[in-house]
Amino acid sequence: xxxxxxxxxxxxxxxxxxxxxxxxxxxxxxxxxxxxxxxxxxxxxxxxxxxxxxxxxxxxxxxxxxxxxxxxxxxxxxxxxxxxxxxxxxxxxxxxxxxx
Amino acid sequence: xxxxxxxxxxxxxxxxxxxxxxxxxxxxxxxxxxxxxxxxxxxxxxxxxxxxxxxxxxxxxxxxxxxxxxxxxxxxxxxxxxxxxxxxxxxxxxxxxx
Amino acid sequence: xxxxxxxxxxxxxxxxxxxxxxxxxxxxxxxxxxxxxxxxxxxxxxxxxxxxxxxxxxxxxxxxxxxxxxxxxxxxxxxxxxxxxxx
Numbered sequence: 014x015x016x017x018x019x020x021x022x023x024x025x026x027x028x029x030x031x032x033x034x035x036x037x038x039x040x041x042x043x044x045x046x047x048x049x050x051x052x053x054x055x056x057x058x059x060x061x062x063x064x065x066x067x068x069x070x071x072x073x074x075x076x077x078x079x080x081x082x083x084x085x086x087x088x089x090x091x092x093x094x095x096x097x098x099x100x101x102x103x104x105x106x107x108x109x110x111x112x113x
Numbered sequence: 114x115x116x117x118x119x120x121x122x123x124x125x126x127x128x129x130x131x132x133x134x135x136x137x138x139x140x141x142x143x144x145x146x147x148x149x150x151x152x153x154x155x156x157x158x159x160x161x162x163x164x165x166x167x168x169x170x171x172x173x174x175x176x177x178x179x180x181x182x183x184x185x186x187x188x189x190x191x192x193x194x195x196x197x198x199x200x201x202x203x204x205x206x207x208x209x210x211x
Numbered sequence: 212x213x214x215x216x217x218x219x220x221x222x223x224x225x226x227x228x229x230x231x232x233x234x235x236x237x238x239x240x241x242x243x244x245x246x247x248x249x250x251x252x253x254x255x256x257x258x259x260x261x262x263x264x265x266x267x268x269x270x271x272x273x274x275x276x277x278x279x280x281x282x283x284x285x286x287x288x289x290x291x292x293x294x295x296x297x298x
Contacts, residue, residue, distance in 0.1 A: 017217045024221060028228045035235055047234055047243040050284055054247075054254055057273065061258055066269035070276055078280040082287035123215055126260070130219050130226075133253055137226045140233050140249060146241055153245055157252040164219075164256045171216075171263035180271055181259070187278050188252065195248055195285035202289045203241045 025062060029055050042088040049084065053077025118170055125167035132160030146203055154196040158189050216264040220257050227253045244288045251281035 032055055036048035053076040060069035139152025165181045172178045230253070233246040255274045262270035 014214055014217070017214055017221065021217060021221050021224065024224050024228065028224075028231065032231065043240050044234075044243065047240070047247055050247055051231065051234055051250055054250055054277065054280070057277075058254055058257060061261060061267075061270050061273050062265075064265055064267050066267060066273050069270075069273045073273060073276045073280055078276075078283050081280075081284055085284070085287050086290070119212060126216070126219050129256065130222050133223055133256060134226050136249065137230045137253075140230055140246060146239065146245075149242065150245060153249055157249060161252055161256050161259075165259055168259050168263060173268055177268060177271065180275070184255070184271070184275055184278060187275075188255065191278060191282040191285075192248070192252070195282065198285060198289040199241050199244060203239070 025059055029059060042091060046084045046088050050077050050081035053081060122167040122170040125163050129160040129163030132156050147200060150196050150200055154192050158192050161188055213264045216260045220260040223253050223257050244285060247284060248281050251277050
């Protein structure tokens with residue numbers, strides 16, 4: 014039982030570290046956001062393994078879910094602005110806002 | 114009787130793990146986005162259902178079983194919707210990706 | 212009995228780790244989103260196995276949040292403004 018749990022922890026932590034390094038060193042914003050969502054899921058599983066379901070709940074809902082969705086929208090907006098800086102960016106911010 | 118139930122739940126859980134591994138292999142090995150989508154969604158939902166069926170043996174009370182059943186139904190509905198959305202978005206690809 | 216549950220959880224965890232390769236190398240963002248969905252589903256499986264093995268039934272609530280998270284992130288990923296729907 015203890016050895017199996019130790020093996021579980023080793024797999025969990027190795028992958029968590031690899032995910033963190035991959036997310037930080039990713040050059041492309043949307044890939045970094047995907048890796049961040051995966052990192053949040055993984056960290057939430059670490060909290061679940063530590064028998065802290067409340068912290069795991071908060072991490073999954075806020076850290077990965079809300080933050081991930083917001084960062085996805087932000088990365089898309091940044092990519093769009095970078096791609097069509099002078100031609101397309103007027104359609105970016107809805108009806109009222111002036112183009113940046 | 115008890116050992117039979119244990120054996121049955123272990124078999125169900127192992128079958129679920131097999132379907133999960135099949136889904137992962139499909140995600141990695143298949144050549145196209147749509148074939149990957151097809152392999153992933155179905156295999157995963159079936160694997161999760163088998164694992165939950167195996168975990169019914171360890172449930173503390175009936176409410177827990179109801180929660181697991183609802184969770185599986187939610188996963189099936191949201192998985193089907195999500196794969197549909199991803200496929201439609203990839204089919205209409207409007208140059209936003211590249 | 213609980214040893215078998217943890218062993219299967221380790222197998223699922225390794226399968227999730229292998230699926231992460233698709234997030235890293237995936238050619239399109241849709242591939243990455245798909246891999247994130249696989250991550251959510253397998254995570255629910257791991258939590259469902261871990262809940263009886265560790266003796267914490269509340270982990271099933273965390274699994275519920277994982278299910279919601281997969282749906283929300285896919286919806287945020289494929290979101291379109293009104294009027295941009297037609298190709």
